[in-house]
Amino acid sequence: MRYRLSHLDKVFDVNVHIEKEEYIVTVNEEEYRVKDFAAQCNHVFMKIQGKKFAMSFAQDGDKRYVSHDGEYYIIEIVRPAKSGVRAAEQEANSVASSMPGLLIKMPVRVGEEVSVGQTLAIVEAMKMQNELHAPCDGVVKEINFKEGDQVDAFQPIVELESSEK
């Protein structure tokens, strides 16, 4: 099985196959031999390159939340459709909050010209305010929420028409 897996902003090519008693996993060309793989609910145990390795995990669709030795990782399958050029272009012009929260301020109107870095929305969560800025110069094409609305993480709040061609 071949996967593109991401952690934070990095993407890795990972391939898994089975040979006799072992899993052979390559991570960006580097080979790891895994055996004695055992799972117990949310914990897995194995030997990687002959050394004992344990981690806890939880599953959420294409994501695995992982804890190993007191550190935390979110490993996600990168699906080809998502990395398409068009999707990337669209995303670049829509502004979303990286945390869910309450939309407390929407200082712009549809049709308004904005410049890069201008505050388009302020989202508040857990007593902290997060300002969302325009990623480029442009015109506000759509506003999907109003002040006082609850927004989820990565839900487009404002869509811009970029003036950069």
Add this chain to the structure above:
Amino acid sequence: MFKKILIANRGEIAIRVAHACKELGIHTVGVYSTVDENSYHLRFMDDSYWIGDSTPQASYLNIDNIIAAAKQSGAQAIHPGYGFLAENSGFAKACEENGIVFIGPCSRALALVGDKIASRKTVQKVGVPIIPGMQIADKEISIFSKIARRVGYPVIVKASMGGGGKGMRIVHTEQELEASVQAGRREAKSAFGDETVYLEKYIERPRHIEFQVLRDNHGNVVHLFERECSIQRRHQKIIEETPSTAIDEKLRRDMGEAAKKVIEVAEYTNAGTVEFLLDDRLNFYFLEVNARVQVEHPITEMVTGVDLVRQQILIAADRRIDLKQTKIEQRGHAIEARVYAEDPENKFLPCPGRILFLNEPSGPGVRVDSGIYQGWNVPPHYDPILSKLVVWAEDRDSAITRMSNALKNYVILGIKTNLGYLKRVMNTRKFVEGDYHTHFIDENQSELKLSEKNLPEVLAASAILFAGDERAFRASAEVAPSEYRITPWQELGEWEICRH
């Protein structure tokens, strides 16, 4: 003694208060907002009342609704916890007017300690040192600049009603002064509704050391030693310990006596915390009184053996403190780590969401004051604190090791938390040496960075999990992945690989 207490809070502190109530045979009344109807604290309540919509203003800050719930339930007293209405003199007054005991200081003492300029003046009268600076609020910028020159730059502009770093400005030169005062006023006005700011000398590498004090209605007062709270991010504490590595016996005695004087001159009753700054020449200065049970109160409980919340309830019921200053001792060492739903790799931004998996640590000397459960959706409306991990051990080194191990065994998956970051703090050289001050986080960033040392192994193991979910892969496997086989090596965190 009270028969019923309403706990006007949520999360771990509501549960902490409920434990003390139950041990005293007191019925607990919980309150909740709409989004909290499935929250963990309600499981510890004998009765629960809905007090409003999910925003704090509509519910946990809604004085009318909370008083109404107290009356309807027949509660004789209200414990406010920390945050929300805990230090709101208007709330304390509303309780007094409705014949309900507010478990905390009286509204007059609360108003005095809430006003920083007034409390500076009051404590100075009894000879407790304060940071050199303004004695009265002033509008004139010329007065600010005169006093700044007298105490010497750098100086700090602070909001009189302030807290949490809001309205604060550090000023290094006279040229910056006027703009900083104005910016501080604007911020103070929007955060606290009062634009009064004042100026004092800026202490450059301070330690933040506070003393826990108890005073009853009969004038008996004791202190329960210090808590060192210098490890902070965004002006909020994340790790606290006691005893402090910075102070010796004599200084401890002097600061403890000063703390008691502050509480006495303010005619303050119940549990209070006197905060001091300690400069690098070991001069201490009064900062403020925190008129509530502190988030970090458990470390004092661990070393003194005194249940502070129980004491709060007994004092509110007009009992005399049954503790003698000479009999209160610090035994061993305690550390607290605050577990927050936040992303340390992204400016500590809050990260609410669903907890998919939870494993809490246990063992000798390990205490978890938790407000969460597996499957719960952490709402975005409130403070991101999830729980507090507290350890006690005979000495500081053992306490650090115990905390480090407990953190490795504390697993919260599904949302981002600061657990990994807290563990890194435990391993930082300056922390281990006990040589730190309030800029610790900024000055030790390289040691506190996420290590990707084990990332390839994590990716490899994750890939096997992903593959294991695919039927075609499982069919191709000559040896089925030996799922659900119980192995003798089960404990997480014991297994370290690739130690180069």
